[in-house]
Amino acid sequence: MDGREWRVQVLGLARLCGPDGQRVRLERRTAALLAWLALQGPSPKFPLASLLWPDSSPTTVRGNLRQLLRRLRLATGEESLVEGDAERLALSAPSTVDAACLKAASEARAHTEALSCVDAEDSTLLAGFGFDDCPELARWLDGARAGIAGWVREAREARITQLTAAGDWSAALGLARAWARQEPESEQAGRHLIRLQYLQGDRGAALATFEHLRDVLDRELGVTPMPETLALVREVEQTPARPRSALATRFALPLSVLRPPVLVGREAAWRQLEAGWEAGQLLFISGEPGSGKSRLAEEFAATQGRWGRIDARAGDRDVPFASQARLPHAAAALAGREAAGLGAHGAVAHPPGAGRAAALAAAGVRGRHAALL
Numbered sequence: 001m002d003g004r005e006w007r008v009q010v011l012g013l014a015r016l017c018g019p020d021g022q023r024v025r026l027e028r029r030t031a032a033l034l035a036w037l038a039l040q041g042p043s044p045k046f047p048l049a050s051l052l053w054p055d056s057s058p059t060t061v062r063g064n065l066r067q068l069l070r071r072l073r074l075a076t077g078e079e080s081l082v083e084g085d086a087e088r089l090a091l092s093a094p095s096t097v098d099a100a101c102l103k104a105a106s107e108a109r110a111h112t113e114a115l116s117c118v119d120a121e122d123s124t125l126l127a128g129f130g131f132d133d134c135p136e137l138a139r140w141l142d143g144a145r146a147g148i149a150g151w152v153r154e155a156r157e158a159r160i161t162q163l164t165a166a167g168d169w170s171a172a173l174g175l176a177r178a179w180a181r182q183e184p185e186s187e188q189a190g191r192h193l194i195r196l197q198y199l200q201g202d203r204g205a206a207l208a209t210f211e212h213l214r215d216v217l218d219r220e221l222g223v224t225p226m227p228e229t230l231a232l233v234r235e236v237e238q239t240p241a242r243p244r245s246a247l248a249t250r251f252a253l254p255l256s257v258l259r260p261p262v263l264v265g266r267e268a269a270w271r272q273l274e275a276g277w278e279a280g281q282l283l284f285i286s287g288e289p290g291s292g293k294s295r296l297a298e299e300f301a302a303t304q305g306r307w308g309r310i311d312a313r314a315g316d317r318d319v320p321f322a323s324q325a326r327l328p329h330a331a332a333a334l335a336g337r338e339a340a341g342l343g344a345h346g347a348v349a350h351p352p353g354a355g356r357a358a359a360l361a362a363a364g365v366r367g368r369h370a371a372l373l
Contacts, residue, residue: 005093036140106151126141
């Protein structure tokens with residue numbers, strides 16, 4: 001990248017960002033086209049255009065698409081952001097679109113890079129836009145937004161954990177606060193915030209954060225905090241407060257504070273997983289976002305030997321077996337890791353008597369479900 005390119009922002013406020021500081025708001029369908037190509041890659045031209053104008057005739061759809069692409073070129077001074085032929089469309093440079101960069105970084109588990117692709121306060125895909133007049137596109141957008149939210153959540157979780165372990169509690173606290181502002185009902189974010197406030201010697205703030213979280217959960221969702229959250233708060237209450245003068249010095253804390261045990265309140269779920277696994281059954285873990293499905297699935301899989309993870313992607317629900325179709329590629333990549341001496345973490349696990357060479361063990365199915373096959 002030479003720094004003189006136009007960049008496309010579809011996370012948060014959709015707009016074009018010019019090399020000389022220009023800011024151009026994107027029209028709704030133009031933003032949707034760019035978001036689709038960023039997340040789905042090169043796509044058949046007419047089916048994609050039909051998603052944008054579902055009630056128009058083929059002639060009108062083609063004419064509307066030509067005008068949309070022409071307006072996009074004019075907005076950038078004739079710089080081509082989209083290229084194609086009579087059959088297909090693609091981004092000219094995916095690296096200039098924030099959603100494509102986030103997708104690439106997330107798939108590479110480059111969490112710091114993934115977070116650099118999004119605004120700390122709003123990472124919603126096509127924020128403020130609705131597509132009630134384009135029902136198929138609206139369904140895709142729902143799934144894509146959930147996928148984006150999952151990528152951002154995973155990157156925040158990993159980065160906060162990394163910074164906390166390194167003792168950089170101030171940086172970790174900043175990330176946790178931004179996360180909690182965006183998702184005030186997320187216990188995952190709330191636990192990080194409570195833990196980090198305590199680590200910085202402010203037990204009062206940690207307990208106040210818990211009270212606020214409990215009120216939000218009750219008011220917005222009608223639920224009480226999870227056992228993991230309650231266990232963390234009990235630990236904070238019972239552990240002597242650290243003097244603020246000692247903030248620069250790292251100190252040993254119980255494991256339940258640094259990383260609450262996955263089995264707190266999960267003994268029954270663990271027994272169900274073991275029973276189903278021994279029976280060779282298909283296992284699903286269901287729960288609210290941020291409730292610990294990923295960690296429960298991964299830690300259980302780790303006790304069964306070699307295991308693998310495949311994440312769902314935006315738009316998968318509209319394509320039968322889309323996630324499963326990536327399994328051979330994942331298995332091949334993991335075999336390459338083993339051959340290179342990088343370890344078997346992430347290889348496939350085999351339930352007893354399953355009779356098939358593959359298993360999905362992990363929680364990347366964004367939202368409410370994780371699966372163990």
